[in-house]
Amino acid sequence: MAAENPNFQNTDPPTVLVHRLPTFDFPPGNRLSTHFHLLDPITSPPTSPVLLHSIRALLCVGPVPVTPETLNRLPSLQIIVGSSAGVDHIDLTECRRRNIAVTNAGSAFSEDTADYAVALLFGVLRRLPAGDRYVRDGFWPVNGDFPLGFKLGAKRVGILGLGSIGSEVAKRLAAFGCSIAYFSRKKKTSVLFPYYENAIDLAANSDVLIVCCALNDETHHIVNKDVMVALGKEGVIINVGRGPLVDEKQLVEFLVRGELGGAGLDVFENEPNVPKELLERDNVVLSPHCSVATPESFEALQDVIIANLKAFFSNKPLLSPVQKD
Amino acid sequence: MAAENPNFQNTDPPTVLVHRLPTFDFPPGNRLSTHFHLLDPITSPPTSPVLLHSIRALLCVGPVPVTPETLNRLPSLQIIVGSSAGVDHIDLTECRRRNIAVTNAGSAFSEDTADYAVALLFGVLRRLPAGDRYVRDGFWPVNGDFPLGFKLGAKRVGILGLGSIGSEVAKRLAAFGCSIAYFSRKKKTSVLFPYYENAIDLAANSDVLIVCCALNDETHHIVNKDVMVALGKEGVIINVGRGPLVDEKQLVEFLVRGELGGAGLDVFENEPNVPKELLERDNVVLSPHCSVATPESFEALQDVIIANLKAFFSNKPLLSPVQKD
Numbered sequence: 001m002a003a004e005n006p007n008f009q010n011t012d013p014p015t016v017l018v019h020r021l022p023t024f025d026f027p028p029g030n031r032l033s034t035h036f037h038l039l040d041p042i043t044s045p046p047t048s049p050v051l052l053h054s055i056r057a058l059l060c061v062g063p064v065p066v067t068p069e070t071l072n073r074l075p076s077l078q079i080i081v082g083s084s085a086g087v088d089h090i091d092l093t094e095c096r097r098r099n100i101a102v103t104n105a106g107s108a109f110s111e112d113t114a115d116y117a118v119a120l121l122f123g124v125l126r127r128l129p130a131g132d133r134y135v136r137d138g139f140w141p142v143n144g145d146f147p148l149g150f151k152l153g154a155k156r157v158g159i160l161g162l163g164s165i166g167s168e169v170a171k172r173l174a175a176f177g178c179s180i181a182y183f184s185r186k187k188k189t190s191v192l193f194p195y196y197e198n199a200i201d202l203a204a205n206s207d208v209l210i211v212c213c214a215l216n217d218e219t220h221h222i223v224n225k226d227v228m229v230a231l232g233k234e235g236v237i238i239n240v241g242r243g244p245l246v247d248e249k250q251l252v253e254f255l256v257r258g259e260l261g262g263a264g265l266d267v268f269e270n271e272p273n274v275p276k277e278l279l280e281r282d283n284v285v286l287s288p289h290c291s292v293a294t295p296e297s298f299e300a301l302q303d304v305i306i307a308n309l310k311a312f313f314s315n316k317p318l319l320s321p322v323q324k325d
Numbered sequence: 326m327a328a329e330n331p332n333f334q335n336t337d338p339p340t341v342l343v344h345r346l347p348t349f350d351f352p353p354g355n356r357l358s359t360h361f362h363l364l365d366p367i368t369s370p371p372t373s374p375v376l377l378h379s380i381r382a383l384l385c386v387g388p389v390p391v392t393p394e395t396l397n398r399l400p401s402l403q404i405i406v407g408s409s410a411g412v413d414h415i416d417l418t419e420c421r422r423r424n425i426a427v428t429n430a431g432s433a434f435s436e437d438t439a440d441y442a443v444a445l446l447f448g449v450l451r452r453l454p455a456g457d458r459y460v461r462d463g464f465w466p467v468n469g470d471f472p473l474g475f476k477l478g479a480k481r482v483g484i485l486g487l488g489s490i491g492s493e494v495a496k497r498l499a500a501f502g503c504s505i506a507y508f509s510r511k512k513k514t515s516v517l518f519p520y521y522e523n524a525i526d527l528a529a530n531s532d533v534l535i536v537c538c539a540l541n542d543e544t545h546h547i548v549n550k551d552v553m554v555a556l557g558k559e560g561v562i563i564n565v566g567r568g569p570l571v572d573e574k575q576l577v578e579f580l581v582r583g584e585l586g587g588a589g590l591d592v593f594e595n596e597p598n599v600p601k602e603l604l605e606r607d608n609v610v611l612s613p614h615c616s617v618a619t620p621e622s623f624e625a626l627q628d629v630i631i632a633n634l635k636a637f638f639s640n641k642p643l644l645s646p647v648q649k650d
Contacts, residue, residue, distance in 0.1 A: 023469055115477050115501060119451050122444035126619075128610065129457035132448070135611035136604050140597040144348055146613040151621035152440050175500030176440060272465040279461050285453065286460035288471040294451075296476035 013037045014313045016081075017052070019070070020061035031302050032059075036309060049073075057081065057309060066090040071098060079312045081305055085109050085165065085292070086242055087322050088215040096324040103308040106320030107164040108300035109292040114168030116291035117210050117240045120264030121173075123285035124236050125150040130282040153177035158206030160199060160222065161213025161241065162188060169210055181205060184213070199223065203230035208238065215242035225250045234261040240291045243269040252277045255284060266291045338362045339638045341406075342377070344395070345386035356627050357384070361634060374398075382406065382634060391415040396423060404637045406630055410434050410490065410617070411567055412647050413540040421649040428633040431645030432489040433625035434617040439493030441616035442535050442565045445589030446498075448610035449561050450475040455607040478502035483531030485524060485547065486538025486566065487513060494535055506530060509538070524548065528555035533563065540567035550575045559586040565616045568594040577602045580609060591616045 016032075018040040032038060038059070041047050052073055058080045060066060066080060071094060079101045080090060087104050095102050123129055126149040134146050155178045159166045162182040170180045170193060181194040183202040188195070196202035199222050203209055209231055213219050223237060223246040231237065237260065239246050248269040254260040255278070262283035268274050271289055278284050307319040341357075343365040357363060363384070366372050377398055383405045385391060391405060396419060404426045405415060412429050420427050448454055451474040459471050480503045484491045487507040495505045495518060506519040508527040513520070521527040524547050528534055534556055538544050548562060548571040556562065562585065564571050573594040579585040580603070587608035593599050596614055603609050632644040 111478050111502070112476055115447065116451060119444070119447035119453050122440065122447060123453050123457070126441060126444050126615075128444050128448050128612070129454040131612045131615060132454035132610055133458075135599055135613050140599070140613045144597075146615050146618070148618045148620055148623075149615065151437055151619040153436050153621075172500050175497050177436070272469075274460055274465070285457055287453065287456045288460050288465045290451075290456060290471050290474065293471070293473045294476040295473055296478075298473075 014057065014309070015039055015055065016057045016059050016309060017047075017055045017074070018042075018059050018061060019064055019066065021064050024062035024064070026061065026298070026302075030298075032305060035306050057312060059083070059305065059309075060090065063089045066095075068094050071095075071100070079103070079308075079318075081308050081312075082322070083301060083305060085113070086214055088242060092322070092324045101312070101318060102322040102324065103304075103318050103320045104322050105292075105301055106304045108304045109297050110164040110168050112294050112297045113165045113212065113240050113291045114172055116266060116287075117165075117169050117212060117238050117264075118172050120238050120240065120266060120285050120287065121208060121210070121236065122152065124238070124262040124264045124283065125152055125155075127282065129285050154179070155207045156181070156205060157208045157210060158182065158196070158202040159193075160202065160209060160211045160245075161219075162191065162193075163213070165212040165240070166210070167191075169212060178208075185218075199227045200230045203227045203235070206231065207234065208236045211237065211239040211241045211245050213241055213245065215245055220244050221247040223247065223251075225254075228254045228260055231260065233259050236260070236262045236264070238264040240266045243267040243271060248275060255281060339382065339634070340364055340380065341382045341384050341634060342372075342380045342399070343367075343384050343386060344389055344391065346389050349387035349389070351386065351623070351627075355623075357630060360631050382637060384408070384630065384634075385415065388414045391420075393419050396420075396425070404428070404633075404643075406633050406637075407647070408626060408630065410438070411539055413567060417647070417649045426637070426643060427647040427649065428629075428643050428645045429647050430617075430626050431629045433629045434622050435489040435493050437619050437622045438490045438537065438565050438616045439497055441591060441612075442490075442494050442537060442563050442589075443497050445563050445565065445591060445610050445612065446533060446535070446561065447477065449563070449587040449589045449608065450477055450480075452607065454610050479504070480532045481506070481530060482533045482535060483507065483521070483527040484518075485527065485534060485536045485570075486544075487516060487518075488538070490537040490565070491535070492516075494537060503533075510543075524552045525555045528552045528560070531556065532559065533561045536562065536564040536566045536570050538566055538570065540570055545569050546572040548572065548576075550579075553579045553585055556585065558584050561585070561587045561589070563589040565591045568592040568596060573600060580606060 013036050016036045016038055018038050022042055054076055055074050056076050056078045060080055060082045077100055082104045085105045131146050153176055157173050157178045157180050159169055159182040162184045183196045183199050252275045264285040266287040267289055311318050338361050341361045341363055343363050347367055379401055380399050381401050381403045385405055385407045402425055407429045410430045456471050478501055482498050482503045482505050484494055484507040487509045508521045508524055577600045589610040591612040592614055599611055636643050
């Protein structure tokens, strides 16, 4: 069908293999299929091994793992186009070895994720979901005033990972009168916010820790027991990155023992399972991994995916390549 | 006791009559009683009419009504110091007639209330309390992904009442990439945001309406059926002002019929009672009138109250006088 589209000047659109879990797909009406011939093993008849051998581009929808076994079935693969900001589900070492390029969602989700980090922080400090439950459960007329929340202004906010999401978080919270500091793999010369050499020092000088760095071997459990001790018993942890950035078992223990002030969590170590100890706590806001979930983000994501694939098929520089070192 | 305090140089601290509901009081440890002799009829023995006749200053704690009958018992009254931003519970016409000054909370609550307006907007657009319920009720592992929310950036936000709260709301939402417009009693020459002549025109050009004006005869039900029609079926109403600024009966009908996108409500027409039709709706965030409720706000409020009373007792200009016209 697409071959009859005059935009393609009688050239078949390039074929892209879709790699996804059955539960995860782009919304109907997405624009990808007007530019590419999408081969989706979940909806199409079984794909022949011969065809798989010729596949050059893989579109990875959502956090589906890309393992050496996945790559073994695709010997001609040259690019993996991811649809998320983090690419911890893709074996980057193996991609480097095989010289396969990887792209991510670029900054398509940065604003929405940064917005959501602020929303979660409000949710914890000003107890928004807890207040909403208080009203819905009919406690207001019976028990009277709802307990005080905490002011956002003048809070010292430490940002773990000052990439495109972290930078947007900083911009937003500065408008509320928060002071910002950060820890990243390296100090950014163009940034004026104070830099700390490690997560513990950042936590020791922060009231709130916002976790939005990439997940990799170095950052796994970067928010560990020592960081929680440094943050202190009034401290708040917001995680919009990946669940395993935070030692969840320790987090639960710190919250249960009252050694942390609260947490706003969009991600968990074992999604969609959430530690049951958190379900009854009013100083915790729980969110079903939806920091990026707006129609506007998905439109922006399609732009990024299309741009990366078009660049690849026309030998131009990729829009959002992932550094694999 | 206070008379023995050397700070008072053997002068008795001035007497201030406290006017409050039994359920509403300052938190323990407040600083007011170190500066003034507070006479509180609820905790003290019955106050003699002779003493009441000599009272010059009344401290109004919370939204307790000040009626002509209240004033008749206090013939020497010269000032009413309010503890809230809005003073719709005080009969200003009667105060003007009797030449009684009135002060409000000034800007003590402006930042917290503006923060809360943003938090409620996030709560509606990004479905924060609904997502939190989804996780707590165990739906995530069973039903999978939570429905998409909406991006805050690029939304057209109309602010009803660009006073100290509205101005802080504008500053915050501008940092999220929203465009701002407003309607106030009069166009503000120092403000660059577009001004609309009335609430309907503002609503017609907005995706979100944030209600933060004072409640008086002119603004009662300023958000009426016509404004809701103009805002449209995707429109969102946030109210951090007073319940009666919005025609609540119409609001409920519009939400139930799907003719509004959502609402974030910290105030209601008949608090603490909330329309039961709202209790089951996921596109509504309900809050038990706590937009100003942080310890930091109450500290700032005490500063404002002490400053107003000290100014009054030393014949200096008041810090936050309310215009009674």
